[in-house]
Amino acid sequence: MKQCLVVDDSSVIRKVARRILEDLNFEITEAEDGQQALDECRKNMPDAILLDWNMPVMDGLEFLTSLRGEDGGENPIVVFCTTENDVAHIARAIRAGANEYIMKPFDREIVEAKFQEVGLI
Numbered sequence: 746m747k748q749c750l751v752v753d754d755s756s757v758i759r760k761v762a763r764r765i766l767e768d769l770n771f772e773i774t775e776a777e778d779g780q781q782a783l784d785e786c787r788k789n790m791p792d793a794i795l796l797d798w799n800m801p802v803m804d805g806l807e808f809l810t811s812l813r814g815e816d817g818g819e820n821p822i823v824v825f826c827t828t829e830n831d832v833a834h835i836a837r838a839i840r841a842g843a844n845e846y847i848m849k850p851f852d853r854e855i856v857e858a859k860f861q862e863v864g865l866i
Contacts (some may be wrong), residue, residue, distance in 0.1 A: 747865065748772045748789070752808065753797040753826070754784040758849070762795055762826070765853045769866055779803030783811055789816045793865050795856075796843075798827035806841055813842040822863045825852060833863070 749771040751762045758766035763773045774791065780803040782794070794812075798805040805825060812818040825838045826847040835846050845859045859864045 746772045747793065748774065748791040749790040749793040749795060750774045750776060750782060750785055750821075751795045752776045752779065752800070753807065754778060755797075756798040758797070758826075762856070765856050766795070768853070769857060769860065777803060779808030779811070781816075782808050786812055786815060786818065790815075791821050793822045793824065793860070795824050795826050795847075798829045798838075806828060806837060809838070809841045809843060814866070816852075822865055824859055824863070858861060 749766050751759050751773055753759050754777050759775045766773055770839060774785055776785050778800040783822045822844045823842060824847055825843045825846040826849060828849045830848045838846060842862050847859055848854055
């Protein structure tokens with residue numbers, strides 16, 4: 746079973762994402778901010794990461810930059826999931842190493858389509 750780390754400071758978003766991804770046969774780990782996510786990745790590198798941008802402690806972009814510098818950090822498929830939807834933010838995310846981008850609010854169809862596009866399902 747593939748593992749997905751859901752990183753968002755909103756427990757509601759994490760819960761919704763967890764339900765969708767578990768239905769798609771992922772094992773889920775959660776983190777409330779980028780630092781927790783980085784710590785989690787150092788323990789067990791996931792196959793995929795659903796990542797929020799705006800979080801306390803360490804935001805999504807900082808996390809992604811740090812992740813890609815970690816041993817094995819080039820491997821996870823990273824899908825940003827955020828309200829930051831202007832072209833400049835999307836371009837920054839892709840340059841930092843994001844594989845795909847989802848706008849909030851999202852639903853199962855959007856998540857499933859994006860995860861199919863990047864070859865996770």
